[in-house]
Amino acid sequence: MATxxxxxxxxxxxxxxxxxxxxxxxxxxxxxxxxxxxxxxxxLGLNARWDDVFLIVLAVFAGRLLLNFTIWRHQGARxxxxxxxxxxxxxxxxxxxxxxxxxxxxxxxxxxxxxxxxPFSDRYVMDLSIMVLTYIMLGWGLNIVVGLAGxxxxxxxxxxxxxxxxxxxxxxxxxxxxWICLPLAGILAAFWGVILGFPxxxxxxxxxxxxxxxxxxxxxxVLLNWxxxxxxxxxxxxxxxxxxxxxxxxxxxxNTFHEFFxxxxxxxxKIIFLYYIILCLALITNFVTLRLRRLPxxxxxxxLREDEIACRSLGINTTNTKLTAFAxxxxxxxxxxxxxxxxxxxxxxxxxxxxESALILAIVVLGGLGSQVGVVIAAIVMMGGFEYFxxxxxxxMLIFGLAMVFIMxxxxxxxxxxxxxxxxxxxxxxxxxxxVGQGHG
Amino acid sequence: MNAASPLLSVRGxxxxxxxxxxxxxxxxxxxxxxxxxxxxxxxxxxxxxxxxICGSPQARTGSVTFDGTDITRMPTHEIMRMAIAQSPExxxxxxxxxxxxxxxxxxxxxxxxxxxxxxxxxxxxxxxxKARRNQRGGTLSGGEQQMLAIGRAxxxxxxxxxxxxxxxxxxxxxxKQIFAAIAELNRTEGLTVFLVEQNAFHALKLAHRGxxxxxxxxxxxxxxxxxxxxEEVRAAYLEGGRH
Numbered sequence: 001m002a003t004x005x006x007x008x009x010x011x012x013x014x015x016x017x018x019x020x021x022x023x024x025x026x027x028x029x030x031x032x033x034x035x036x037x038x039x040x041x042x043x044l045g046l047n048a049r050w051d052d053v054f055l056i057v058l059a060v061f062a063g064r065l066l067l068n069f070t071i072w073r074h075q076g077a078r079x080x081x082x083x084x085x086x087x088x089x090x091x092x093x094x095x096x097x098x099x100x101x102x103x104x105x106x107x108x109x110x111x112x113x114x115x116x117x118x119p120f121s122d123r124y125v126m127d128l129s130i131m132v133l134t135y136i137m138l139g140w141g142l143n144i145v146v147g148l149a150g151x152x153x154x155x156x157x158x159x160x161x162x163x164x165x166x167x168x169x170x171x172x173x174x175x176x177x178x179w180i181c182l183p184l185a186g187i188l189a190a191f192w193g194v195i196l197g198f199p200x201x202x203x204x205x206x207x208x209x210x211x212x213x214x215x216x217x218x219x220x221x222v223l224l225n226w227x228x229x230x231x232x233x234x235x236x237x238x239x240x241x242x243x244x245x246x247x248x249x250x251x252x253x254x255n256t257f258h259e260f261f262x263x264x265x266x267x268x269x270k271i272i273f274l275y276y277i278i279l280c281l282a283l284i285t286n287f288v289t290l291r292l293r294r295l296p297x298x299x300x301x302x303x304l305r306e307d308e309i310a311c312r313s314l315g316i317n318t319t320n321t322k323l324t325a326f327a328x329x330x331x332x333x334x335x336x337x338x339x340x341x342x343x344x345x346x347x348x349x350x351x352x353x354x355x356e357s358a359l360i361l362a363i364v365v366l367g368g369l370g371s372q373v374g375v376v377i378a379a380i381v382m383m384g385g386f387e388y389f390x391x392x393x394x395x396x397m398l399i400f401g402l403a404m405v406f407i408m409x410x411x412x413x414x415x416x417x418x419x420x421x422x423x424x425x426x427x428x429x430x431x432x433x434x435x436v437g438q439g440h441g
Numbered sequence: 442m443n444a445a446s447p448l449l450s451v452r453g454x455x456x457x458x459x460x461x462x463x464x465x466x467x468x469x470x471x472x473x474x475x476x477x478x479x480x481x482x483x484x485x486x487x488x489x490x491x492x493x494i495c496g497s498p499q500a501r502t503g504s505v506t507f508d509g510t511d512i513t514r515m516p517t518h519e520i521m522r523m524a525i526a527q528s529p530e531x532x533x534x535x536x537x538x539x540x541x542x543x544x545x546x547x548x549x550x551x552x553x554x555x556x557x558x559x560x561x562x563x564x565x566x567x568x569x570x571k572a573r574r575n576q577r578g579g580t581l582s583g584g585e586q587q588m589l590a591i592g593r594a595x596x597x598x599x600x601x602x603x604x605x606x607x608x609x610x611x612x613x614x615x616x617k618q619i620f621a622a623i624a625e626l627n628r629t630e631g632l633t634v635f636l637v638e639q640n641a642f643h644a645l646k647l648a649h650r651g652x653x654x655x656x657x658x659x660x661x662x663x664x665x666x667x668x669x670x671x672e673e674v675r676a677a678y679l680e681g682g683r684h
Binding site: 299300302303306307309310312313314315316317318419421422 | 495497516517518519521526527533535536537538542545546575577593597
């Protein structure tokens, strides 16, 4: 380290640097930590906590000074954290992306399949896993639109909502079961994906983001205000549970799961069943995406992300390419929505706010656009992190924000930024036979 | 098709960008087996003509005919499926895809049964692409990217190859290599080429016939050698510019 820059920085400069850091800490901490809103008589009151702010500023000053005089002494100014991360993490995923995903994939799959049998899997762990898997599935679905086709969609939650309401309405009005409604919800969501797709065909980047954002809000506002149809803010109650070949997961009934298999009733049966449903749905999403990437339509999505003009000059119909990306992405969002509705048993527009879209998009971006394994890691880290830091209450979002900033400093293109080629030519024969069967869709 | 009628024929084409006229009634023919070049200064409308042939933007008046079919009002992707292939201006390869995947994209829309054969042909023409086949397109040098753009266009087995400024920003030696490859394709395969170039000297030496465009109109045409010899062409495009 000392060899790169042998000159020692003068002590006065180091103190000044620490003072600047303390000043930044003051500016940040004063409004965030220094002022707390409390419910007082006659409305909201402010509670000042200047002693906490003072402690934080002092800690930052002392810490920065200590670092400046010890490990940073010889290195001159540099952006916070850069070198640290490089030394600590290197570029672990970038260099070994391929081998890593080869090991992680099967390992994660094995853990996921065996999870309900593991000793620490209680009700809480299973519920959390179901939630994480839902977000993984949503992340994979959005990955088709954003990661592969490069169409920035800020309203993905709309399709999640459409899937959930499709199932809830079909089930409560027509008494249809989960397994019949699931494909219907997917088809309806895909249909709305195409409806969104048409007006935004000519848009890209920021403009597309704004329109999709508005679309997400329109769907939510319609759900909120169309009282007669959707129940408005009261939502829909009494959405049925899924059944296993007609077997119900209820304590009493004509055809219950525990009686059929001669088990004593346990509420965990249903949870484990739900867990396997979402695991299957997520794996189907992943499998379909990976297959599509190798087919002409998937390659067209990726080419579209890279260069739309070049696509047209190669005879690719960019209209169809965009619409299929929207439709297939939306379809998986709809599946996930159906599952959400059956798991909760109750849905209302409150579950489908913009923050959900932002969260799913954050999972895709942090994971690395287009990377399937990256989505899994990001979903586990983010949703798991949310749960883990629950006791920190209002500091949770602070930690979350900080973590995001650090990830973006450390890996600006997401955790897994390398794109694995959809085809690697090793033998002429192998690729030839593979391609002949494909044709163009 | 009768032998005398041209493969590509542009008649009285006027193209506008909004209300601004870019092409003022252009007539141009490309016959089977020919290399035809269009030269002109910056902003003369060369690339606009190339884009108009591809249908984006479409000509407001006049007609573009390929192999007897009127393609003036066809959408771009349908035109590009009619045995016409383009290496667009600025190369526009797919940077995050590998060389092989880029080539595959070129073949994507046609029958894939002769993919292997075509791939070998492209590799023979540009051996460097074979060496770099699993490398990402964005990591190639400018010259290699241009070769990839041409190779990608060839993968669809075109009858007409449209090249928009293939020498743009490339070292003289690389330009020579690329032009030699175009000449070889024309000689051995009989490929018809329409070449838009600013590098007038090389383009006219390569081409059988040439057109000169000034301010949206064709002002001169003739064989490559004829145009090279003409005083106006030398003065405007060649003097001090043998690069």
